[in-house]
Amino acid sequence: MTVPESARQRAAQLRKDIEFHNLRYYQLDDPLIADAEYDRLMQELLALESEHPELRTPDSPTQRVGAPPVQAFAEVRHSVPMLSLDNAFSDENVVDFGRRVSQRLGRDDLAWVVEPKLDGLAVSLTYEQGLLVHAATRGDGQTGEDITANVRTIRAIPLRLSGKGWPDCFEARGEVFMPKQGFQALNARALAAGEKTFANPRNAAAGSLRQLDPKVTATRPLSFFCYGYGLYPDNRLPATHSALLACFRSWGIPVNPELHVVENIAACIAYYRDLLARRSELPYEIDGVVYKIDALAERETLGFVARAPRWAIAHKFPAEEATTRVIGIDVQVGRTGALTPVARLEPVFVGGVTVTNATLHNADEVHRKDIRIGDTVIVRRAGDVIPEVVKSLPELRPPNAMRFVLPGRCPACQAEVEILEGEAIARCSGGLYCPAQHKEAVKHFASRKAMNIDGLGDKLVDQLLEKQLIATVADLYALRAEQLAELERLGEKSSRNLIEALERSRHTTLPRFLYALGIREVGEVTARTLAEYFRELEPLAAADEETLQTVPDVGPSVARHIYTFFRQPHNLEVIHRLLGSGIHWDPLPERPADTVLPLAGKTFVITGTLDSLSREEAKARVLALGGKAVGSVSKKTDYLVAGAEPGSKLTKAQELGIKVLDEAEFLSLSESGGDAP
Numbered sequence: 024m025t026v027p028e029s030a031r032q033r034a035a036q037l038r039k040d041i042e043f044h045n046l047r048y049y050q051l052d053d054p055l056i057a058d059a060e061y062d063r064l065m066q067e068l069l070a071l072e073s074e075h076p077e078l079r080t081p082d083s084p085t086q087r088v089g090a091p092p093v094q095a096f097a098e099v100r101h102s103v104p105m106l107s108l109d110n111a112f113s114d115e116n117v118v119d120f121g122r123r124v125s126q127r128l129g130r131d132d133l134a135w136v137v138e139p140k141l142d143g144l145a146v147s148l149t150y151e152q153g154l155l156v157h158a159a160t161r162g163d164g165q166t167g168e169d170i171t172a173n174v175r176t177i178r179a180i181p182l183r184l185s186g187k188g189w190p191d192c193f194e195a196r197g198e199v200f201m202p203k204q205g206f207q208a209l210n211a212r213a214l215a216a217g218e219k220t221f222a223n224p225r226n227a228a229a230g231s232l233r234q235l236d237p238k239v240t241a242t243r244p245l246s247f248f249c250y251g252y253g254l255y256p257d258n259r260l261p262a263t264h265s266a267l268l269a270c271f272r273s274w275g276i277p278v279n280p281e282l283h284v285v286e287n288i289a290a291c292i293a294y295y296r297d298l299l300a301r302r303s304e305l306p307y308e309i310d311g312v313v314y315k316i317d318a319l320a321e322r323e324t325l326g327f328v329a330r331a332p333r334w335a336i337a338h339k340f341p342a343e344e345a346t347t348r349v350i351g352i353d354v355q356v357g358r359t360g361a362l363t364p365v366a367r368l369e370p371v372f373v374g375g376v377t378v379t380n381a382t383l384h385n386a387d388e389v390h391r392k393d394i395r396i397g398d399t400v401i402v403r404r405a406g407d408v409i410p411e412v413v414k415s416l417p418e419l420r421p422p423n424a425m426r427f428v429l430p431g432r433c434p435a436c437q438a439e440v441e442i443l444e445g446e447a448i449a450r451c452s453g454g455l456y457c458p459a460q461h462k463e464a465v466k467h468f469a470s471r472k473a474m475n476i477d478g479l480g481d482k483l484v485d486q487l488l489e490k491q492l493i494a495t496v497a498d499l500y501a502l503r504a505e506q507l508a509e510l511e512r513l514g515e516k517s518s519r520n521l522i523e524a525l526e527r528s529r530h531t532t533l534p535r536f537l538y539a540l541g542i543r544e545v546g547e548v549t550a551r552t553l554a555e556y557f558r559e560l561e562p563l564a565a566a567d568e569e570t571l572q573t574v575p576d577v578g579p580s581v582a583r584h585i586y587t588f589f590r591q592p593h594n595l596e597v598i599h600r601l602l603g604s605g606i607h608w609d610p611l612p613e614r615p616a617d618t619v620l621p622l623a624g625k626t627f628v629i630t631g632t633l634d635s636l637s638r639e640e641a642k643a644r645v646l647a648l649g650g651k652a653v654g655s656v657s658k659k660t661d662y663l664v665a666g667a668e669p670g671s672k673l674t675k676a677q678e679l680g681i682k683v684l685d686e687a688e689f690l691s692l693s694e695s696g697g698d699a700p
């Protein structure tokens with residue numbers, strides 16, 4: 024069958040494009056397109072080549088793994104090639120893959136190893152007589168770069184093996200990656216120093232590992248998990264991958280604790296779902312999971328095709344990044360008047376949903392990232408986080424692209440926009456007269472952590488204000504079911520439910536009520552501290568700035584906001600009406616005046632992830648026992664409570680000789696009522 028000219032041309036174009044993007048990604052660590060887009064190009068080329076095998080040239084990017092190494096590092100020829108993985112993008116792909124493997128092996132009862140697919144850089148580590156002697160990147164799979172000096176700086180990688188029983192010479196292979204926390208800290212440092220930031224942890228890991236100066240690599244927070252082997256004496260191999268990795272682990276080579284062995288493909292898919300749900304909680308980025316046949320003999324039977332083994336597949340997660348175009352930049356007004364530029368985008372599927380808007384945070388950021396209307400940009404949507412524009416691609420900028428100019432007047436109320444000294448944020452000066460600020464304030468009042476008015480969502484608030492059924496939050500409690508039933512999309516039943524929810528919300532707590540008022544810089548935690556301190560609303564409302572500053576964690580700026588808030592006749596009237604319409608709370612538990620609370624005078628910092636409670640809950644416990652919970656470690660800190668992945672605060676606390684408590688110690692301290700361990 025002759026190959027149609029159009030297919031030939033398309034394949035040639037795809038090859039050229041993929042080579043170009045390979046260069047950007049592998050050599051320059053500066054990709055122009057998102058990974059999903061790259062995958063799509065590769066899939067299209069693979070499909071064309073499988074339909075017309077004549078198109079499969081030996082130099083096609085489908086026939087090899089990456090790009091050639093950069094000249095500056097010495098070349099290393101891999102004794103066993105470093106291969107890549109085929110990708111599955113759906114459950115169906117995975118089921119088909121499982122079926123093919125079973126057919127080839129002639130059996131169904133197969134054990135599978137399931138592992139996270141880390142988003143970093145593949146490296147091969149050579150150990151001789153238990154010492155790390157070489158480390159190489161994958162390069163094109165046949166030849167990589169000698170990065171031994173850099174890898175020696177990564178603390179997760181043992182320079183000398185522990186335990187016993189290792190072969191004289193073998194290769195452990197795995198992924199070097201940058202944990203999320205380290206990535207954020209690195210970018211924050213770069214930003215403060217006016218240097219270029221990295222778009223994502225993968226690029227940061229690659230850029231750090233391929234530094235010509237290992238001293239620079241040493242300052243980068245890199246880590247490593249082993250997921251396989253290269254050269255290994257046949258007669259020393261155990262029967263399974265999982266047993267081999269257990270040996271590696273016993274010799275001190277890190278293996279991902281999320282690795283499991285499961286019985287069938289359905290269990291593989293269940294693992295995928297579980298990890299997808301936990302993706303944002305993991306301390307490192309993953310772009311999918313990998314399924315591998317566990318028995319090494321079965322792998323031998325299955326063998327390889329050009330790019331990848333037949334015994335493994337990567338099941339990819341929906342991409343969290345995608346490329347699209349900015350068609351406009353709107354300015355949104357928040358509850359506190361903050362103006363947020365929001366990019367309007369050509370619709371793009373990312374993080375499992377279609378995204379049409381993404382935040383640009385503030386005007387400074389738009390300029391720093393040089394994002395213009397008309398630009399092609401990388402958009403990120405991770406978990407439930409608001410989509411954001413990561414970077415623009417000025418290489419693809421059309422000549423008529425337009426710069427963003429922050430308006431001098433609020434788009435909602437025309438009041439002047441002010442930018443305070445030292446603040447990146449521009450604000451509308453219209454206060455509650457600004458309809459946009461007002462709307463956000465009502466939404467905040469009703470929100471879950473504030474008055475928790477079930478069913479009073481954003482759309483409904485919009486309608487109530489537009490139809491002038493309410494002017495302030497105090498009017499909410501005068502609403503009647505008949506009025507509500509007339510609103511669009513609100514039937515009789517929902518109206519009644521809302522009235523009941525309003526009724527329930529009348530019984531609240533003082534901290535919730537304070538938080539709901541929406542005083543600037545008074546978040547949930549500060550609201551609770553204020554309530555604990557003043558016990559009632561009146562003394563708080565009457566307090567002067569000096570008194571307010573004696574409250575733990577309240578500095579001059581918060582004190583000023585609180586003081587000013589309670590001096591506005593408009594605010595006092597709203598509060599008066601709210602209380603008049605039946606909002607009430609139980610008195611806080613009695614605290615006898617002469618008992619000193621067990622943690623009085625003690626300052627805590629809470630860092631990392633705790634298993635059994637959130638950081639906010641931990642802070643609340645400290646407060647309840649009379650202690651103080653602050654954000655950063657200093658000489659004044661008495662205790663650091665360190666959860667998983669504690670980061671730099673732990674290092675600092677150790678340097679300062681501050682007592683560090685793990686979760687169990689903290690729980691026993693707070694449950695025992697404060698007898699310090």
Ligand code: IVH
Pocket residue numbers: 105106107108138139140141142143144145161198250251313332335337
């Ligand atoms: S196994 C012969 N396992 O993904 C099979 N690879 O897309 C070799 N990767 O080059 C790879 N996590 O850089 C394997 N648990 C894991 C992985 C993993 C990340 C990377 C690795 C590989 C690429 C293939």
